[in-house]
Amino acid sequence: MPMSSRIALLERALKCRRPLLDEPHLGALRLFNGFTEGCPDLVIDLYANTLILFDYSVSPQAPQSWPGLVEWLCQRLPWIEAVVLKIRNSKKDADRRGILIYGTRPAQKMCENGVWYALDLTLNQDAGLYLDTRLLRDWLRENAAGKEVLNTFAYTGSLGIAAAAGGARRVVQCDLNRRFLELASRSAALNGITNDRHRIQTGDFFSHVAGFKGSSAVFDIVIADPPFFSSTAKGQVDLVGQSRRIINKLRPLVRDGGWLVSINNALFVSGQDYLQDLEELCRDGYLSLERIIPVPEDFTGFPATYQGSWPADPAPFNHPTKIALLRVRRKNV
Known part of the structure; x- marks a missing residue:
């Protein structure tokens, strides 16, 4: 051009x-x-x-x-x-x-709504802090006070840091790559978040989940922001064909009345297909879709600037990064 x-x-x-x-x-x-x-x-x-x-x-x-x-x-x-x-x-x-x-x-750092985040802008092929989840960070900062939070697929930990800055009692950040989690530790230090409230844990998602289940650990908020595809010796993540699998893996880790934050960023999964998956999961009455969190307008494009279309229509979400807040109810409680 x-x-x-x-x-x-x-x-x-x-x-x-x-x-x-x-x-x-x-x-x-x-x-x-x-x-x-x-x-x-x-x-x-x-x-x-x-x-x-x-x-x-x-x-x-x-x-x-x-x-x-x-x-x-x-x-x-x-x-x-x-x-x-x-x-x-x-x-x-x-x-x-x-x-x-x-x-x-x-x-080396940035500030968003009073919360500081450490940056290493050449650590990976993206910038290391996702701009499409800004409004989710706002929600976590506003709703995590006094709660225990598990952030799976944490990457550099910005979602967990937002929760901790909002007063979460304990945040556990899990990712396969320790280099990425080191940025989460730097962000915690920038905000005066102490180690007794913020823990990083390196390893495979499936091993982490098994460990938490084995110790009967539960959390008030569990976040799942996985890559659209990854594979390890322990299991496979595929958001195109298996988005429900991740949610079902994590449901037992959420306290009664708690939140499961589910993100599907697959370009070729339409909003309607993802919504249908969520609605089918909610049919048993122990899971309910409470809210869709939009992606900020600067990320999607404005009405005056928007042109083109996505490979799959994200509606009713406003972007292929599809963010859903699910309320969890537990049996026998």
Whole structure:
């Protein structure tokens, strides 16, 4: 796409997001979603004072071809101190994780609604903190006071940190990768969350669940935000064909009256198909769908900027990241 066409799309995107671009900017948002705003090869995220450019081109541009766009962005956002380019279709791991093409050091932390999150923006091919679950972090911060929370597939732990910052009595964060969980520990330290209230646990999801069941552990809130597909020696996660399996695995770990937060981010699972799965699970009367949490508008695209469609219609959800709050009732209680 010619630079002039990209600039025109970016102008409209920035205009819609202008109220979110406070200065000094400490938070995070999707500045431009090319998938829904007219340029599928480009996504731009903002973390504090750092821009991340995601190049999804089939034939990626060389890093030296980006200065014109970077200069344009920095003129409109003069407080930007660093720009990272992530070339998603590169064969090089370092390119996919990100190259610093402007500034000297990417942001190391960000603040969202009074909660601090540690950042390592080149740790993985994404940015390490998911912007589509911002409103879920708000819900957890507002509803976790005094509760025990289990965050499975925790990744860098932002959902668990939101719960702990909201006053959760105990948060357990589980993930297969300790490097990712170390960011959760850094985030806890930034917020003064002590180790007696925040624990990280490395290992396979299926082993964790078996261990909690074996010790009769239960929680007030259990969060499941799995990858759309993964496989280990202990089991397989497949959100396209087996989304109900994860929910059924976790139901016994939720106290009577507690919450199970279920997220399905599979692009090719429609909102209606996922909703049908949830409704079938609720038929026994011990599970009820209480609320759908939307994805923020800066992430989905605004009415004035939105164009295109998803591979599968996410309605009644507003994005392929489909977030459902389920209330759990237990037998014999």
